[in-house]
Amino acid sequence: VPIFVAFVYESKDAPRDLDAPTFVAYMNRYVEFGQKAGHAIAGGAVLMPDWSATTIEVQGGQGGKVVLSDGPYVETREMLGGFYLLEAEHLDDAIALAAQIPSAWDGGRVEVRPTMPM
Amino acid sequence: VTSVSESSPPDIAEIIRLERACVIATLIRLAGNIDNAEDAFAEATIEALKRWPDAGIPTRPGAWLTTVARRKALDTLRRESKRSMRETEVALTEGPTDGDLLDVNTVRDDSLRLFFICCHPALPITTQVSLALRLIGGLTTAEIAHALLESEVATSKRITRGKAKIAANNIAYRIPADHELPERLHGVLNAIALIHTTGHHAPTGPVITRADLTAEALRLTELLARLMPDEPECLGLHALLVATAARASTRTDTAGQFVPLPAADRSKWNRGQASEARSILERALRFGRPGPFQLQAAISCLHSLAPTFEATDWPQICELYDRLEHFAPSTAVSVNRAVALAQRDGPEAGLSRLDQLAGDAAEWTFFHVACGHLHGQLGNASAAKESYETALRLTHNDIDRAYIEGLLES
Numbered sequence: 001v002p003i004f005v006a007f008v009y010e011s012k013d014a015p016r017d018l019d020a021p022t023f024v025a026y027m028n029r030y031v032e033f034g035q036k037a038g039h040a041i042a043g044g045a046v047l048m049p050d051w052s053a054t055t056i057e058v059q060g061g062q063g064g065k066v067v068l069s070d071g072p073y074v075e076t077r078e079m080l081g082g083f084y085l086l087e088a089e090h091l092d093d094a095i096a097l098a099a100q101i102p103s104a105w106d107g108g109r110v111e112v113r114p115t116m117p118m
Numbered sequence: 119v120t121s122v123s124e125s126s127p128p129d130i131a132e133i134i135r136l137e138r139a140c141v142i143a144t145l146i147r148l149a150g151n152i153d154n155a156e157d158a159f160a161e162a163t164i165e166a167l168k169r170w171p172d173a174g175i176p177t178r179p180g181a182w183l184t185t186v187a188r189r190k191a192l193d194t195l196r197r198e199s200k201r202s203m204r205e206t207e208v209a210l211t212e213g214p215t216d217g218d219l220l221d222v223n224t225v226r227d228d229s230l231r232l233f234f235i236c237c238h239p240a241l242p243i244t245t246q247v248s249l250a251l252r253l254i255g256g257l258t259t260a261e262i263a264h265a266l267l268e269s270e271v272a273t274s275k276r277i278t279r280g281k282a283k284i285a286a287n288n289i290a291y292r293i294p295a296d297h298e299l300p301e302r303l304h305g306v307l308n309a310i311a312l313i314h315t316t317g318h319h320a321p322t323g324p325v326i327t328r329a330d331l332t333a334e335a336l337r338l339t340e341l342l343a344r345l346m347p348d349e350p351e352c353l354g355l356h357a358l359l360v361a362t363a364a365r366a367s368t369r370t371d372t373a374g375q376f377v378p379l380p381a382a383d384r385s386k387w388n389r390g391q392a393s394e395a396r397s398i399l400e401r402a403l404r405f406g407r408p409g410p411f412q413l414q415a416a417i418s419c420l421h422s423l424a425p426t427f428e429a430t431d432w433p434q435i436c437e438l439y440d441r442l443e444h445f446a447p448s449t450a451v452s453v454n455r456a457v458a459l460a461q462r463d464g465p466e467a468g469l470s471r472l473d474q475l476a477g478d479a480a481e482w483t484f485f486h487v488a489c490g491h492l493h494g495q496l497g498n499a500s501a502a503k504e505s506y507e508t509a510l511r512l513t514h515n516d517i518d519r520a521y522i523e524g525l526l527e528s
Contacts (some may be wrong), residue, residue, distance in 0.1 A: 048286045051279050051282065052282070052283050052286040052287060054240040054287070068239045068240050070240065070241060070242040070245075070283075089288065089290070090287075090288050090289060090290035091238075091240055091287035091288060091289045091290070092289070092290055094287075114286045114287050114288070
């Protein structure tokens with residue numbers, strides 16, 4: 001069966017903090033979807049909110065200087081080309097892996113974000 | 119345990135303040151989380167304030183606080199242990215004994231870990247600064263907000279977000295490995311330097327220097343230089359801050375107005391600090407690994423040691439700025455280099471160099487002040503006036519404004 005990836009772009013009104021009063025109700029709607037469509041869901045993860053994101057750019061080509069910036073990658077000129085799920089103990093380990101992804105050093109960017117422990 | 123009679127409450131508060139950073143640093147490692155460490159420390163502080171006035175101050179107050187705080191953290195953990203926190207519990211119960219807590223190397227490493235986690239490059243620089251002031255400096259949120267001239271809500275939100283990002287990303291509580299150390303250390307030094315710069319020349323507000331911030335930056339640097347005595351850039355920043363402190367008393371006059379370097383009363387400079395700065399710098403330079411902070415320190419030392427403004431070693435300052443431009447190119451460095459050049463080669467040389475920088479430095483108050491000054495020296499009153507007027511439009515600091523208005527009138 002062919003596999004499709006569904007990127008979930010949240011509404012501006014979505015709760016951005018785990019302790020927001022509306023968070024549980026908000027998440028329950030996704031749980032409900034997960035139950036209904038469970039037969040077709042091959043995988044996925046809940047990302048931590050935008051404030052947990054770090055964007056990585058390697059300047060000067062492969063193996064160059066790793067430059068970090070706080071927050072998600074907001075430019076839209078470049079295309080979202082794929083994703084990896086990386087196993088890493090700490091952010092530093094995730095960054096070290098992400099910096100080797102070609103788009104990090106060929107003029108694109110890689111955004112790393114922790115997933116919510118489920 | 120010392121005698122009771124000498125321990126008045128203010129002494130106790132001061133001792134706790136001095137021990138705070140080291141104790142917090144160890145607690146973060148043991149409790150695995152900054153919030154728990156801070157809460158446990160607060161509880162241990164309450165306990166100390168209750169018990170020390172009668173029982174006397176322990177001979178090792180830091181170890182006492184760590185032990186009590188560790189017990190408090192464990193209590194909290196047991197109360198709230200809905201989730202699996204087995205690992206943390208092991209660290210808290212089976213962790214080091216009181217003897218180990220006092221181990222010099224452990225305390226040293228924990229303090230360094232604290233510097234590196236506060237100034238992790240995945241955090242925005244303002245967050246790094248706020249976390250360092252809070253966790254290492256021991257400033258309250260209100261004090262940080264006051265120092266950074268912003269609302270308490272804004273400071274509090276930034277600190278909360280920073281701690282949440284550290285927790286969500288499981289940012290490691292460790293000293294960076296050798297290959298990443300130089301760059302990570304540079305990040306830490308930059309954050310401390312920013313605290314100092316903000317205190318030395320407040321970008322906005324009614325005063326130009328904020329002694330609380332410069333003192334805090336110096337304290338953080340002293341601690342870091344003690345922890346990393348073999349890092350020349352660390353010593354370089356230390357020398358820079360001490361050399362600047364030597365001249366601090368003449369930055370403003372008795373009315374709080376800005377006094378430029380040529381007009382400073384050098385008899386009021388702190389000779390002791392000036393020579394201390396030089397000896398710290400000499401120690402740094404012996405490693406033979408120059409860097410931007412050592413170069414800035416060298417420039418600052420030349421100013422602090424010069425008998426008069428005219429007798430300052432401008433040729434050497436120009437040379438140092440050349441090298442600094444190579445190490446850490448920035449508009450500020452280029453403008454300062456042009457100003458030094460004007461002292462060495464005359465106002466025309468300086469001005470032609472400044473002209474080349476006009477594009478990049480257009481939004482910077484001091485650039486226009488420097489242009490105005492050199493135009494004035496060349497007898498070009500209308501160009502000087504124009505530069506000063508531009509500078510006036512750009513400044514947000516009341517003292518700078520008064521100073522520039524004074525230049526316009528003269």
